[in-house]
Amino acid sequence: MAQKPSIPKGTRDFSPEEVSRRNYIINTLRHNFELFGFQPIETPSFENSSTLMGKYGDEGDRLIFKILNSGDYLSKVSEENYAAKDSNALTSEISEKALRYDLTVPFARYVVQHQNEIEFPFKRYQIQPVWRADRPQKGRFREFFQCDADAVGSQSLLQEVTFVQLYDAVFTDLGLKGTTVKMNNRKILSGLAETIGASDKLIDFTVALDKLDKIGEEGVITEMLSKGITAEAIERVKPIFKVSGSFAEKLSVLKELLADSETGKQGIEELQYINEKIEALGLKTVTLDLDVTLARGLNYYTGAIFEVAAPKGVQMGSIGGGGRYDDLTSIFGSNQPLSGVGISFGLDRIYLVLEELNLFPEQAIKGTRLLFLNFGENEALYCLKAVQSLREAGITAELYPDSAKMKKQMSHADKRNINFVVLAGTQEMADGVYTLKNMKTGEQQSLNLQALIKAIS
Amino acid sequence: MAQKPSIPKGTRDFSPEEVSRRNYIINTLRHNFELFGFQPIETPSFENSSTLMGKYGDEGDRLIFKILNSGDYLSKVSEENYAAKDSNALTSEISEKALRYDLTVPFARYVVQHQNEIEFPFKRYQIQPVWRADRPQKGRFREFFQCDADAVGSQSLLQEVTFVQLYDAVFTDLGLKGTTVKMNNRKILSGLAETIGASDKLIDFTVALDKLDKIGEEGVITEMLSKGITAEAIERVKPIFKVSGSFAEKLSVLKELLADSETGKQGIEELQYINEKIEALGLKTVTLDLDVTLARGLNYYTGAIFEVAAPKGVQMGSIGGGGRYDDLTSIFGSNQPLSGVGISFGLDRIYLVLEELNLFPEQAIKGTRLLFLNFGENEALYCLKAVQSLREAGITAELYPDSAKMKKQMSHADKRNINFVVLAGTQEMADGVYTLKNMKTGEQQSLNLQALIKAIS
Numbered sequence: 082m083a084q085k086p087s088i089p090k091g092t093r094d095f096s097p098e099e100v101s102r103r104n105y106i107i108n109t110l111r112h113n114f115e116l117f118g119f120q121p122i123e124t125p126s127f128e129n130s131s132t133l134m135g136k137y138g139d140e141g142d143r144l145i146f147k148i149l150n151s152g153d154y155l156s157k158v159s160e161e162n163y164a165a166k167d168s169n170a171l172t173s174e175i176s177e178k179a180l181r182y183d184l185t186v187p188f189a190r191y192v193v194q195h196q197n198e199i200e201f202p203f204k205r206y207q208i209q210p211v212w213r214a215d216r217p218q219k220g221r222f223r224e225f226f227q228c229d230a231d232a233v234g235s236q237s238l239l240q241e242v243t244f245v246q247l248y249d250a251v252f253t254d255l256g257l258k259g260t261t262v263k264m265n266n267r268k269i270l271s272g273l274a275e276t277i278g279a280s281d282k283l284i285d286f287t288v289a290l291d292k293l294d295k296i297g298e299e300g301v302i303t304e305m306l307s308k309g310i311t312a313e314a315i316e317r318v319k320p321i322f323k324v325s326g327s328f329a330e331k332l333s334v335l336k337e338l339l340a341d342s343e344t345g346k347q348g349i350e351e352l353q354y355i356n357e358k359i360e361a362l363g364l365k366t367v368t369l370d371l372d373v374t375l376a377r378g379l380n381y382y383t384g385a386i387f388e389v390a391a392p393k394g395v396q397m398g399s400i401g402g403g404g405r406y407d408d409l410t411s412i413f414g415s416n417q418p419l420s421g422v423g424i425s426f427g428l429d430r431i432y433l434v435l436e437e438l439n440l441f442p443e444q445a446i447k448g449t450r451l452l453f454l455n456f457g458e459n460e461a462l463y464c465l466k467a468v469q470s471l472r473e474a475g476i477t478a479e480l481y482p483d484s485a486k487m488k489k490q491m492s493h494a495d496k497r498n499i500n501f502v503v504l505a506g507t508q509e510m511a512d513g514v515y516t517l518k519n520m521k522t523g524e525q526q527s528l529n530l531q532a533l534i535k536a537i538s
Numbered sequence: 539m540a541q542k543p544s545i546p547k548g549t550r551d552f553s554p555e556e557v558s559r560r561n562y563i564i565n566t567l568r569h570n571f572e573l574f575g576f577q578p579i580e581t582p583s584f585e586n587s588s589t590l591m592g593k594y595g596d597e598g599d600r601l602i603f604k605i606l607n608s609g610d611y612l613s614k615v616s617e618e619n620y621a622a623k624d625s626n627a628l629t630s631e632i633s634e635k636a637l638r639y640d641l642t643v644p645f646a647r648y649v650v651q652h653q654n655e656i657e658f659p660f661k662r663y664q665i666q667p668v669w670r671a672d673r674p675q676k677g678r679f680r681e682f683f684q685c686d687a688d689a690v691g692s693q694s695l696l697q698e699v700t701f702v703q704l705y706d707a708v709f710t711d712l713g714l715k716g717t718t719v720k721m722n723n724r725k726i727l728s729g730l731a732e733t734i735g736a737s738d739k740l741i742d743f744t745v746a747l748d749k750l751d752k753i754g755e756e757g758v759i760t761e762m763l764s765k766g767i768t769a770e771a772i773e774r775v776k777p778i779f780k781v782s783g784s785f786a787e788k789l790s791v792l793k794e795l796l797a798d799s800e801t802g803k804q805g806i807e808e809l810q811y812i813n814e815k816i817e818a819l820g821l822k823t824v825t826l827d828l829d830v831t832l833a834r835g836l837n838y839y840t841g842a843i844f845e846v847a848a849p850k851g852v853q854m855g856s857i858g859g860g861g862r863y864d865d866l867t868s869i870f871g872s873n874q875p876l877s878g879v880g881i882s883f884g885l886d887r888i889y890l891v892l893e894e895l896n897l898f899p900e901q902a903i904k905g906t907r908l909l910f911l912n913f914g915e916n917e918a919l920y921c922l923k924a925v926q927s928l929r930e931a932g933i934t935a936e937l938y939p940d941s942a943k944m945k946k947q948m949s950h951a952d953k954r955n956i957n958f959v960v961l962a963g964t965q966e967m968a969d970g971v972y973t974l975k976n977m978k979t980g981e982q983q984s985l986n987l988q989a990l991i992k993a994i995s
């Protein structure tokens with residue numbers, strides 16, 4: 082064990098500064114989730130494998146971390162299966178539990194398992210880590226937090242309105258000006274595919290459309306043609322490549338284009354309703370935009386789709402997203418499909434954006450305000466009494482534990498970014514005062530305890 | 539998937555009420571840890587197996603949850619090893635990572651790995667889940683949170699003093715009157731064994747002594763005799779069976795008994811120093827007591843030992859504990875031994891104690907204060923404007939998302955323990971007011987928006 086220890090790839094240690102900043106974001110989310118009436122739940126880090134496997138596609142199944150059974154786990158494996166030496170086949174025999182891959186499937190499991198205790202509509206939030214055996218790369222980790230809010234059990238579009246407001250409230254509190262909530266609707270995408278006679282190619286169509294930003298109009302057309310969508314069909318849909326203006330203006334282009342599609346018209350009505358309500362209520366920080374190319378999680382979402390873009394000028398993928406789904410719980414044998422809307426916040430990316438824009442408030446790092454220097458046993462006790470009073474007044478204060486050289490103690494304050502030190506020797510004790518020194522300005526004041534508390538408050 | 543889903547044994551779902559109450563405790567801990575200058579760190583949920591294995595004894599190694607390698611993990615296993623079909627031997631070949639078993643070993647790993655970034659003395663706290671493949675039973679789970687604070691890099695006994703104050707501050711904030719912090723010192727136990735000529739039987743001696751509460755003096759004597767400690771030796775140590783009175787009085791009994799043991803005298807001096815400082819500083823809630831039978835984690839601790847007993851009358855094991863250790867980091871090849879003191883708080887047990895004593899404050903559950911009933915589209919928008927203003931004033935408010943039957947909406951408020959509903963129909967809209975109804979008293983008031991915010995603040 083002489084080599085320097087390390088942690089598994091794709092995982093992270095968080096230093097005090099990082100934890101404080103992460104908690105600043107998490108507390109802002111938690112506060113707003115609760116203001117909006119979302120209730121916290123927590124689920125176990127690992128679930129029965131049967132709960133998770135088969136819910137995320139083959140690729141997802143591969144990326145789920147499996148936990149080895151305890152004890153003599155091989156004793157239950159049949160000789161025949163063992164002889165095959167097939168990793169895939171053996172896994173289910175030696176592993177019954179797996180680490181949570183996201184918060185949605187555990188939430189669905191929770192809702193079905195506790196359906197008799199839950200009062201619907203149920204608005205829950207959940208902030209917990211998830212694990213994926215992905216190849217680690219910049220900004221992609223094997224352990225990361227998800228921050229989800231979902232409202233299930235109501236088909237009201239007011240839920241979508243609430244989520245736009247929730248994004249606005251959070252990004253207002255974080256000071257993240259210039260954030261855009263982009264919306265689309267799965268029904269509009271279906272309507273477009275239907276209109277051009279390519280309903281059977283909906284996925285190909287939307288996957289190509291989704292790339293408009295990256296590969297431009299010509300690139301999208303080339304890809305659509307290669308997928309067998311006809312030139313005539315593409316011609317009909319061309320107006321959406323250039324759609325611009327306000328939310329309402331974009332809607333009117335779509336209205337024309339989708340005049341013959343019932344599904345498409347329904348999608349437009351939904352977005353119009355949401356936009357009108359938001360216009361009436363107003364937003365403080367976020368801009369609501371319609372992005373007809375948005376195709377996020379198409380297999381899953383059935384109505385509104387959200388995606389949040391960081392302020393322009395910050396190189397960052399989406400910092401949040403979500404949408405409306407029709408059926409959360411039937412995978413767990415629930416009698417009736419449960420409709421809902423959910424959004425998530427990307428903690429790691431929001432962190433990077435706040436860091437890049439220098440938006441973390443100084444108080445986000447709750448360091449020690451005052452370090453009392455230690456000049457010996459009697460002085461230490463004299464200081465500890467002040468430390469105690471300061472803490473009772475809510476001020477973070479510490480006494481250096483050893484009567485080390487003054488230079489060492491000062492350097493300790495310096496390295497920990499503690500802005501004030503207190504010196505109290507025999508003279509101060511005799512006078513009943515404390516000498517407060519500002520580490521930045523060098524200024525010193527002689528204060529009694531009450532004045533000290535007041536000076537630092 | 540038609541059967542009702544479940545979670546692995548020994549794990550728990552936490553309902554909104556439970557999460558809120560747990561967070562109330564966690565926030566109280568976090569607040570006090572930070573007031574005392576402890577800084578938060580977080581480490582990954584899983585570590586390299588080599589970091590964890592061999593640190594907790596054979597039993598610990600068995601109870602560590604191992605994570606199966608991803609991909610075709612059997613392809614790297616040699617034919618020979620595979621043929622042996624030995625679970626123990628195979629584990630290290632198919633699993634490289636394991637879930638954290640406690641927070642102490644990851645902390646030691648963190649300190650060694652980041653030693654060049656850390657400014658010592660280093661006071662860190664850590665509140666994260668740990669996992670143990672223990673047999674689940676009442677109050678013992680396979681996933682549970684540990685809440686640890688440690689101060690490393692100083693041998694000053696003022697650290698021990700600080701931890702007693704920290705316990706006092708936390709239990710004061712939690713309103714947990716009658717809590718006792720019991721202290722002992724490993725050196726006193728060594729001194730006792732030395733004094734009676736049973737240094738080689740230190741473990742047997744302390745294990746027997748530790749049972750005084752349960753099996754009484756005679757039981758302890760019988761056990762000591764059975765372990766080969768002579769009747770004569772036991773006779774010499776008998777005064778400790780009956781030691782009583784104040785901390786100082788107990789110390790004086792020990793002083794007499796340990797007059798010939800240098801180690802024992804050092805232990806007494808340490809406890810005396812800590813007790814004197816605490817007496818000078820005063821405690822608000824906690825009682826500090828000397829318990830010479832306390833033998834917690836003897837292989838690990840080298841100086842002071844702490845254990846926290848819940849208020850009398852509550853049937854509960856210790857709700858916290860800790861102690862001084864001489865060497866945290868040499869297991870990871872650190873050049874120099876790092877001394878420290880650490881304590882932990884038992885979240886699950888503190889939760890049960892607060893519940894039993896009915897000490898959770900009502901605000902611990904941050905439910906919705908106000909539910910606006912939904913009478914249709916125009917009324918809903920009118921209400922949403924008020925909801926928005928209330929939230930901006932920091933008041934948790936919601937609109938029922940659908941214009942369902944009034945009885946159903948009222949029942950929703952009732953089931954969610956929401957104490958106030960707001961009714962606003964065409965008349966209220968015309969008058970620019972909101973009707974606030976107290977669900978408990980039935981009382982109704984007609985208020986404009988400002989008055990509504992004021993009434994509910």
